[in-house]
Amino acid sequence: MTEDQSQKLRIAVVEKDRERALMIIDGLRAAGDHDVTVIGDETGLARALSNLNPDVVLIDLENPQRDMLEALTVASSPLERPVAIFVDRSDHTATRAAIEAGVSAYVVDGLRKERIKPVIDAAIARFHHLSRMRAELAATKAALAERKTIDRAKGLLMKARGISEEEAYTLLRRTAMDQGRKIGDVADALVTAAELLK
Amino acid sequence: MSGPRLKCGFIPLVDSAPVVVAHEIGFAAEEGLDLILSQEATWATLRDKLALGLLDAAHMLAPIPVATSMGLGKMPARLDALLVLSVNGTVIGVSRALAAKLHKIGAPADFASAEDIGRALIAVSDRKMRFGVPFPFSMQVELLHYWLSALGLDASQNWELRVAPPPQMADAMATGEIDAFCVGEPWGSIAVERGVASLILPGAAVWRFAPEKVLAVRHDWAEGEAEIAERLIRALWRAAKWLGNPANRVTTAEILAREEYLDVAPEVIDRALSGRMTVTPDGGERWTENFIRFYDGAATFPWRSQAVWIATQLANRTGVDPAEAARIARACFRADLHRKALSAIGADLPGASEKLEGALDRRSPVASSTGEMYLGPDCFFDGRIFDPSDI
Numbered sequence: 001m002t003e004d005q006s007q008k009l010r011i012a013v014v015e016k017d018r019e020r021a022l023m024i025i026d027g028l029r030a031a032g033d034h035d036v037t038v039i040g041d042e043t044g045l046a047r048a049l050s051n052l053n054p055d056v057v058l059i060d061l062e063n064p065q066r067d068m069l070e071a072l073t074v075a076s077s078p079l080e081r082p083v084a085i086f087v088d089r090s091d092h093t094a095t096r097a098a099i100e101a102g103v104s105a106y107v108v109d110g111l112r113k114e115r116i117k118p119v120i121d122a123a124i125a126r127f128h129h130l131s132r133m134r135a136e137l138a139a140t141k142a143a144l145a146e147r148k149t150i151d152r153a154k155g156l157l158m159k160a161r162g163i164s165e166e167e168a169y170t171l172l173r174r175t176a177m178d179q180g181r182k183i184g185d186v187a188d189a190l191v192t193a194a195e196l197l198k
Numbered sequence: 199m200s201g202p203r204l205k206c207g208f209i210p211l212v213d214s215a216p217v218v219v220a221h222e223i224g225f226a227a228e229e230g231l232d233l234i235l236s237q238e239a240t241w242a243t244l245r246d247k248l249a250l251g252l253l254d255a256a257h258m259l260a261p262i263p264v265a266t267s268m269g270l271g272k273m274p275a276r277l278d279a280l281l282v283l284s285v286n287g288t289v290i291g292v293s294r295a296l297a298a299k300l301h302k303i304g305a306p307a308d309f310a311s312a313e314d315i316g317r318a319l320i321a322v323s324d325r326k327m328r329f330g331v332p333f334p335f336s337m338q339v340e341l342l343h344y345w346l347s348a349l350g351l352d353a354s355q356n357w358e359l360r361v362a363p364p365p366q367m368a369d370a371m372a373t374g375e376i377d378a379f380c381v382g383e384p385w386g387s388i389a390v391e392r393g394v395a396s397l398i399l400p401g402a403a404v405w406r407f408a409p410e411k412v413l414a415v416r417h418d419w420a421e422g423e424a425e426i427a428e429r430l431i432r433a434l435w436r437a438a439k440w441l442g443n444p445a446n447r448v449t450t451a452e453i454l455a456r457e458e459y460l461d462v463a464p465e466v467i468d469r470a471l472s473g474r475m476t477v478t479p480d481g482g483e484r485w486t487e488n489f490i491r492f493y494d495g496a497a498t499f500p501w502r503s504q505a506v507w508i509a510t511q512l513a514n515r516t517g518v519d520p521a522e523a524a525r526i527a528r529a530c531f532r533a534d535l536h537r538k539a540l541s542a543i544g545a546d547l548p549g550a551s552e553k554l555e556g557a558l559d560r561r562s563p564v565a566s567s568t569g570e571m572y573l574g575p576d577c578f579f580d581g582r583i584f585d586p587s588d589i
Contacts (some may be wrong), residue, residue, distance in 0.1 A: 042319055043375065066242040068361040071334040073271055095273075104246065116467060182278045 009034045009111075012054035012117060014065060016040055020130060024058065027126030031118040046072060056116065056154050057106040058123050061099060069106060103127040146184040153187035156194050199496035201230035202426050206259035206413075207244045208235060210460045211364055212383040212470045213411045215450055216492060217257050220437040220452050228436070229429040240363050241333040244274065244524070248414060255430060257283060258414040264508045265335035267328070267417075267530045268523055270516060274441040276417035279531050280431050281294035281498045283411040283438070287470060288338055288401030288491030289386035292378045293371060296322065297396035297478070309477050309484035311504050312403040312579035316349045319398070320356075323377070327357040330371070330379035332364045337401070337410050338380035340511050345404045348580045350550035353515075355494050368392050382410065387564070390479055391466060397477040400486045405556070407488075407495070407576030409504045412531075419533060428539035435498050435540055442493025446469050488575075495561070496548050498536070503586040505531035510589055524589040546571050555584040 002123040011034050015021040028036055039048045042065050043056065049057065061175040091113065098105055101124045107116055120141055150172065157168040172190075208214040214337075217235060220226045226233035236253065245262055245478040247253040250273075285352035292300070296319070301307070305318030319327075331338045351357060362370045367381045368389035379386070380401065381580060389395035401408060413434055420427050440446055451464040451471055460467060469475050473489035476482065491497040509527035513520040533551035540547055549565035558574030563573075578584075 003362055004559050043373075062239045064240055064363045064366055066240045067333050067363055070242045071359065071361045074334050092250070095246075096252065099243075099246055099250055099252060104242070104272075 009056060009115065009119065010052065010054040011036045011136065012049060012052055012057045013038045014042065014057060014063060014069075016042060023130060024123070024126050027129075028119065028122050030125075031122035034119070045069070048132075055108050055111055056119055059104050059106070061102045061104050062126075066104060094124075097128075098124050101127040101134040102131045146187075149184060149191055150187045153190045156190060201227075201232050203232040203234060204254040204426070204430065205234045205236055205252075206255040206257070207238045207247060207253040209238060209241065209364065210243060210462075211257075211385070211411075212454065212460070212467055213287045213490065214257045215441055215454060216434050216437045217236045217413070218453060218459055219440060219450065220433045223437065223440060224382065225440070226430075229433040231426070231429055231433060233433070241336075245277075246270070246273050248416065249273050252415070254419065255280075255413055255415050257411055259333055259336040259338075260409040260412045261335040261337060261340060261502070261508045261512065262333070263412060263414045263530050264505055264527050265512055267526050268509065268518060270512065270518075271335060277414050277530065278417045278420045278535075279412035279414055279500050280420065280427060281413050281434055281438075281536055282409045282500055282504075283434065283492070283498075283520070285407055285409055285491040285495075285497045286400065286402040288341070288379045288380055288408075288490060289397045289475070290342075290378065290401065290404075291371075291386050291389055291395040291397045291429050292319070293374075293395060294327055294393075294479070295375075296377055297398075300398070304559065307477075307482070309397065309399060309475065310403050311487065312399055313349070315398050316345060319378075320349060320351060323356075326355075327378060328360050328376045329357055330360050330362050330367050330376035330381065332367075332381060333361060334359070335512070337408050337508075338382075340508060341404045341408060342380050343511065343515070345579065348582075358531065361574050368394055371395050372512040381583040384460065384466050387461065387466050387469050390407060390476055393479040396479065397475060400475070400489055402486060402488055404579050405576070406578075407491075407558075407574065408554075409501070409508075410490075412500065417530075420535060424535065427535055428542070431536055431539035432543060435545065438492040438498050442491075442497075451511040496546075496566075496571060497546060500531035500533050500536055501553060501555075502528045502531050502533055502553065503555050503584070506552075506586040506589055507555050507584050510584075514543050520589055524586070541567065544568075548573070552586050555586070556581075557583050 013021055013024050015038060025036050037052055045065055098120055103123050105120055153172060154165055154168040157171060172183055172186055176186045206217050208217050221233045221235055244256050248256045263279050265271055266275050266277050277460045299322035300318055329342055360376050364381050364385040367379050367385045370376045371389050371394045386397055451468040454460050454467050455462060455464040472489050473486045475484055477484050505527035506524045509523040510520050513523035536548055545568050546568045548571060556576060556578040559577045560575050561572050562574050562575050
């Protein structure tokens, strides 16, 4: 295969979440002018990839479809050829950086490293950003859920024992400290128990 | 803890028990190892992280280190198997629609007759069957190929593979993406619990002694850190021995059930551990001897003949030279390190590192270091015998 440096690379991004997909495409602009296609529907992934015939596939490391992609690298019988011959053409350090950032790149065999590198680098930067956002979102959600549970537990205590909100909170906190548990866990246990006693 | 810190990846499955037990019951600590467990989402991620040094060791499908060392898959690398973590422990299940058809023609429901149920399955399927498997390099794929091709089914004509991580097999069945599956427990039982599948065979009915998971490390690491590798082998061997004691079954199920491991009810996990499987959504039970093995019958020993069997199957399908594949596979299953690590503590070890695969139809005595070892049964359902010296 002869390679023309100026020729656009065909890049497939496997991502269900539209927002995330758009952010990845945006990030890839830094790597040059390439044809980027998002595959959002994962049920027909094998067929979509075989139609698209991409040079590079970018996929979230946690995406369960990764194991399916792997199947495209092997033939199902000696008479058949694999759907695509994907290998990792970026160097070891770059691949490691990509995995740490949470992205896996499947690169079609025969492409030169120099052509792939800017794409991988851009993907790494973008996925770092995305995983930080995901971690922040998860932390915020968890904090909100815990506050809701604590509020419900406080309400239960106020009603059952005729105490003020502040006293209810103090009671929860003291119990948590005495038992070496988190206040959210104590509140959660109380709410669950109260539901069972209804 | 001051000892070397080792990060070990695993996929949530009943057969991750040896690594979990080595950590939880303290066998790793006894060897002065700080074993950190890291749950991974997919087999590909687990392999990549191991190959790139983000993990030191991994609970891995036995064919992955062989295939990866042969250069198959996305990330070619030399990976070694230090010991076999589990033997058998998989199930073959079918959709409710297929189960109803099998019932109608009076197919055997004994959860044991691989040949009869296989022929019945062929008789009732009116289109290309889609089998769900966890990974292209897996014992599940090898067992299906062996079983179906022995029954005359052609892989490209009559059936095809669909890959899904084990915890998602029930979903794939529920949405109709697959007609059948071969998967490690508890995920077959979970599909039964959800009412979307019936189990027709244990993997052990196809091959009575199939190496299912191994502990894999990088070849360079095994060479460079041989002393730590030996400690790791001893820790996991002791975990396997502990798991082989039926008195520890309930504890095992309770530990594995925890959120950080399988996050599945202990009762469902216990089915595989006890071999008492619930095979139909309406509660039909079947018992299988040796449903899963961790210790008995030299289960931990990485037989080079097992590696050659895997490599030969892979080579025949992918067009790789079988002799070259066998050479790579022999080097990949580290019977040498295993022997060295365990002879230091007086463990009973087999005299040979290769054997005929499939030659024992019952439990049989073999030559060993203390002369008290029993192997087998290890026969294939069709009675064929695999001689690694033929390759």
